[in-house]
Amino acid sequence: xxxxxxxxxxxxxxxxxxxxxxxxxxxxxxxxxxxxxxxxxxxxxxxxxxxxxxxxxxxxxxxxxxxxxxxxxxxxxxxxxxxxxxxxxxxxxxxxxxxxxxxxxxxxxxxxxxxxxxxxxxxxxxxxxxxxxxxxxxxxxxxxxxxxxxxxxxxxxxxxxxxxxxxxxxxxxxxxxxxxxxxxxxxxxxxxxxxxxxxxxxxxxxxxxxxxxxxxxxxxxxxxxxxxxxxxxxxxxxxxxxxxxxxxxxxxxxxxxxxxxxxxxxxxxxxxxxxxxxxxxxxxxxxxxxxxxxxxxxxxxxxxxxxxxxxxxxxxxxxxxxxxxxxxxxxxxxxxxxxxxxxxxxxxxxxxxxxxxxxxxxxxxxxxxxxxxxxxxxxxxxxxxxxxxxxxxxxxxxxxxxxxxxxxxxxxxxxxxxxxxxxxxxxxxxxxxxxxxxxxxxxxxxxxxxxxxxxxxxxxxxxxxxxxxxxxxxxxxxxxxxxxxxxxxxxxxxxxxxxxxxxxxxxxxxxxxxxxxxxxxxxxxxxxxxxxxxxxxxxxxxxxxxxxxxxxxxxxxxxxxxxxxxxxxxxxxxxxxxxxxxxxxxxxxxxxxxxxxxxxxxxxxxxxxxxxxxxxxxxxxxxxxxxxxxxxxxxxxxxxxxx
Numbered sequence: 018x019x020x021x022x023x024x025x026x027x028x029x030x031x032x033x034x035x036x037x038x039x040x041x042x043x044x045x046x047x048x049x050x051x052x053x054x055x056x057x058x059x060x061x062x063x064x065x066x067x068x069x070x071x072x073x074x075x076x077x078x079x080x081x082x083x084x085x086x087x088x089x090x091x092x093x094x095x096x097x098x099x100x101x102x103x104x105x106x107x108x109x110x111x112x113x114x115x116x117x118x119x120x121x122x123x124x125x126x127x128x129x130x131x132x133x134x135x136x137x138x139x140x141x142x143x144x145x146x147x148x149x150x151x152x153x154x155x156x157x158x159x160x161x162x163x164x165x166x167x168x169x170x171x172x173x174x175x176x177x178x179x180x181x182x183x184x185x186x187x188x189x190x191x192x193x194x195x196x197x198x199x200x201x202x203x204x205x206x207x208x209x210x211x212x213x214x215x216x217x218x219x220x221x222x223x224x225x226x227x228x229x230x231x232x233x234x235x236x237x238x239x240x241x242x243x244x245x246x247x248x249x250x251x252x253x254x255x256x257x258x259x260x261x262x263x264x265x266x267x268x269x270x271x272x273x274x275x276x277x278x279x280x281x282x283x284x285x286x287x288x289x290x291x292x293x294x295x296x297x298x299x300x301x302x303x304x305x306x307x308x309x310x311x312x313x314x315x316x317x318x319x320x321x322x323x324x325x326x327x328x329x330x331x332x333x334x335x336x337x338x339x340x341x342x343x344x345x346x347x348x349x350x351x352x353x354x355x356x357x358x359x360x361x362x363x364x365x366x367x368x369x370x371x372x373x374x375x376x377x378x379x380x381x382x383x384x385x386x387x388x389x390x391x392x393x394x395x396x397x398x399x400x401x402x403x404x405x406x407x408x409x410x411x412x413x414x415x416x417x418x419x420x421x422x423x424x425x426x427x428x429x430x431x432x433x434x435x436x437x438x439x440x441x442x443x444x445x446x447x448x449x450x451x452x453x454x455x456x457x458x459x460x461x462x463x464x465x466x467x468x469x470x471x472x473x474x475x476x477x478x479x480x481x482x483x484x485x486x487x488x489x490x491x492x493x494x495x496x497x498x499x500x501x502x503x504x505x506x507x508x509x510x511x512x513x514x515x516x517x518x519x520x521x522x523x524x525x526x527x528x529x530x531x532x533x534x535x536x537x538x539x540x541x542x543x544x545x546x547x548x549x550x551x552x553x554x555x556x557x558x559x560x561x562x563x564x565x566x567x568x569x570x571x572x573x574x575x576x577x578x579x580x581x582x583x584x585x586x587x588x589x590x591x592x593x594x595x596x597x598x599x600x601x602x603x604x605x606x607x608x609x610x611x612x613x614x615x616x617x618x619x620x621x622x623x624x625x626x627x628x629x630x631x632x633x634x635x636x637x638x639x640x641x642x643x644x645x646x647x648x649x650x651x652x653x654x655x656x657x658x659x660x
Contacts, residue, residue, distance in 0.1 A: 108411055109376065109385055110647045115484030116373045116636075118491045120577065121364035125643025126353025128622060130635075134265050134295045135596055136347035139634075141290065141300040142340040142627060149299050151262040151601040154316070154325045156309045193222075193229045249306050254329035256287075256303045259312055262601055264321040267294040271322065272302075278315055279307060287333035290342070290630060293377075297600055303334045323602055341629040343582065346638065347597050348622040355587070358622060361641045362585045365626070368496070369524070369579035370640035371487060374480035375633030376647050382411045390478030393471075393567055395554055398459040405447055406433070420444060428456075443470060460564070468566065475567055479530040482549060487528055487576050490542045496577070501540030502526045503573065510573055512539050523577050532571020533560040580626035580637060589617030597621055 111117070131137050141149040178192045222229050249255070263271050268291040276283040285305040292298035304312070309327035316323055353361070380386040384404050392400040408421040416438055424433040430451035437445050443466055450462030463471065498504075498521035502513045505527055513521055528542075529535035531550060537543040537557075550557045561568045588597055595611045596603075603610075624641070628634060635646045 108381055108383065108647065109379055111376065111639075111645050113647075114374075114376065114379050114385070114387070114481055115486075115488050116376075116639075117488045118371055119640060119643060120368055120371055120491070120496055121361065121640060123360035123364060123643075124357055126351060126357050126361075127644070128348035128351040128353075128642055130346070130348055130638060131295055132349045132593065133596075135297055135600070136349065137296040137634075138345040138598075138600060139292055139296055139298040139300075140343040140345075141292075141298075142343055143289070143301060144338045144340055146340055148343050149260050149301050149326075151260045151299055151323060151325045152605065154313065154323075154605065155327075156313050157327055157329065191231050193224075193231050254331045255306055256330050256333050257307055257309050257312060258301060258303045258328050258330050258334075259309070259324050260299060260326040261302045262297070262299050262323040262325070263292075264297050265294060266321060268292050268298075268300070270294070274319065274322070275304075275315065278319065279311065281307065287335065289334050289336060289339040292342075299601055301334060303330070303332075305333070323605075325605075337630065339630055341627055341632075342634075343625070343627045344634045344637075345598060345623070345625050346634065348624070348638070348642070349590075349593065349597075350619050351587075351622050353622075358585070358587060362583065362624065365580060365637060365641055366583040367579075369577045370637045371491065372575055372578045372632055373484050373487065373636045375635045377633075377635075378477055378480045380477075382413065383409045385481075386474050386477035387481035390474035390476070390481075391553055391555075393475055394478060394560075394562065394569070396563070398463070401463060402447065402451075402459050406444060414439075417442070417444065420448075424448075430456075472566065475569060479532075479569065479571075482546070483528060483530050483574060485549065486542055486546055489545050490528065490538075490576065493541055496523045498522055498526050499540065501538050501543070503528065503536065503538055505573060510536055512536075524575070524579060526576050527573040528576050530569075530572045530574060531557060531560060532569040535571035535573065574631075578628065578632050578637075580628055582625065582627045584626075585622060585624040588621050588623055589614055590619050590621060591617045593619065597623060 143149065175192075175194050222231055261271060266274075268288060272283050272286045272288075276286065281304075285307070287303045288300060290300065292300055309329070312324050312327065316325075351358070378386070384407075389401055389404045392398075392404060406421060406424045408418070408425050416436060420433050420436040421444075423429075423436045427433070430448040434440070434445065434448040434452065437448070439445060440449065446466045447462060450465035451459070453465070454461040494502075498513055498518050500513050500515045500518050502518075502521075503510045504513060504521055504525045505511075510527065510529070529537055529546075531546065537546050547557045560571070590597060590613055597613070599608065599610050622641075624638075626634075626637065628637065638644075639646050
């Protein structure tokens with residue numbers, strides 16, 4: 018296979034003044050929202066957050082504390098780009114995690130990915146092949162769901178009783194309001210006398226021939242005993258499905274925000290896949306027994322979110338049910354010639370790219386997540402604790418640095434925890450576990466960390482092994498199927514036998530993630546797996562762990578992915594701040610695409626493609642540009658570019 022020189026290309030440059038202004042506006046809006054809800058409609062109302070089995074006895078923070086933690090998490094993001102680049106000298110590069118090969122022969126060229134987060138748009142593809150789009154804000158109404166335009170005028174006495182209920186006075190009682198004009202009260206308007214989100218639970222009753230609406234406080238025992246059940250029509254599906262359009266927020270953060278505003282547990286939401294933060298993403302969400310009207314109201318008060326395309330169904334969504342994602346990506350300030358770009362894009366469409374696990378799988382600091390995963394598999398719990406808590410070079414929040422320094426000096430979890438205002442991070446959770454179970458029971462202390470976070474470490478180790486083995490496979494045998502390779506028939510893996518190799522292509526070949534329920538190639542790469550695990554003090558023939566959660570069954574992954582629906586266009590532009598395509602929200606709001614010059618100062622490559630689940634768009638873009646996608650490389654190049 019031809020060895021190709023890798024280009025160094027800038028990605029995700031430090032935020033511009035424009036971006037910082039937007040961030041300041043977001044924080045200002047948050048404070049306004051907080052003052053409104055805190056002083057009027059939700060003062061002192063405790064939020065119930067989802068707990069794992071390991072943290073049921075922990076104190077659940079209220080909403081105010083959570084918001085303070087979020088502000089701390091958002092702080093210190095900006096700083097001198099050069100000092101940040103200097104810190105990131107200690108970060109990982111692609112070669113550190115086994116990403117070393119390309120499949121195409123074209124000459125690479127430079128470009129800037131995610132100069133603006135709006136240059137990266139992701140649309141989810143459902144299991145039926147339909148691409149999710151936000152194109153309808155209308156709310157479905159059935160016979161048992163009166164329209165939002167109908168409302169009744171409350172008396173001053175009714176208004177006073179509702180406000181007392183909202184402010185925790187008479188919390189365990191209820192308020193009955195006779196409906197004199199019509200049979201519905203408008204929710205969520207926020208004006209005095211309206212029944213706002215602070216009083217979420219209501220039902221209607223007939224008393225002596227008159228109709229009443231009975232309101233309960235959301236935190237009252239009567240409301241929590243059987244929430245929403247009494248008021249949900251039997252003819253309506255139990256789940257409201259909707260399309261979530263979000264900007265610069267990952268899926269779990271978005272769910273947490275929605276659950277806080279609705280005052281419900283996050284676990285009543287379901288979705289098919291998680292989407293990255295630094296992008297505009299569009300995906301389907303389902304929520305249990307929350308009306309479309311109530312969800313639509315959030316469009317008035319949330320920034321960087323829009324909800325629409327509402328429908329009622331009888332089923333939730335399940336992780337992994339999607340067919341994949343459709344990406345629209347702009348690479349700005351490209352340097353390639355037209356021929357280079359054509360060769361690169363044709364290669365992506367016809368051959369594809371190596372299906373590496375992307376850099377985000379391995380963390381951004383000098384302690385990669387795969388090292389922690391390896392220590393877990395080795396049953397070396399002191400090293401697990403040390404890797405998570407010890408001081409490390411590189412870019413981190415100031416309070417994390419102080420926490421690590423305190424831990425290194427004292428090995429006292431209580432003292433280290435005092436340095437950590439944000440307790441929800443992995444470090445804070447582990448320290449709380451050590452306080453609870455003691456230094457001699459690290460396994461139980463580590464178990465306080467949510468299960469998905471714990472499994473992330475061992476999955477990172479599997480990904481690290483897979484990346485390295487695939488690079489060796491391509492180095493050794495190139496881009497053709499050979500005897501001893503693995504292919505899938507259904508869900509079962511088989512070896513390619515001598516004489517059968519011509520019946521298969523590189524696009525049929527899979528490689529295993531190490532585990533107790535997989536087979537390995539019958540050529541040099543099979544031995545390479547064993548050698549790599551032996552070097553890590555692991556037995557490839559015994560991947561079961563004494564703790565069941567950490568036993569690895571393994572899986573198979575295609576080594577080459579060929580994207581579908583590949584299209585591209587080179588456009589010229591003068592202003593780096595203007596968008597180069599319209600989003601779903603732009604179309605709904607009637608925003609036209611800016612008129613672009615035919616001969617601008619800069620050129621951009623606009624590309625579209627669809628990928629199956631669990632593949633990384635950054636690895637496809639890497640193949641086009643021939644670049645290192647690590648943050649270490651990005652930040653150092655961005656500093657040079659800004660100079």
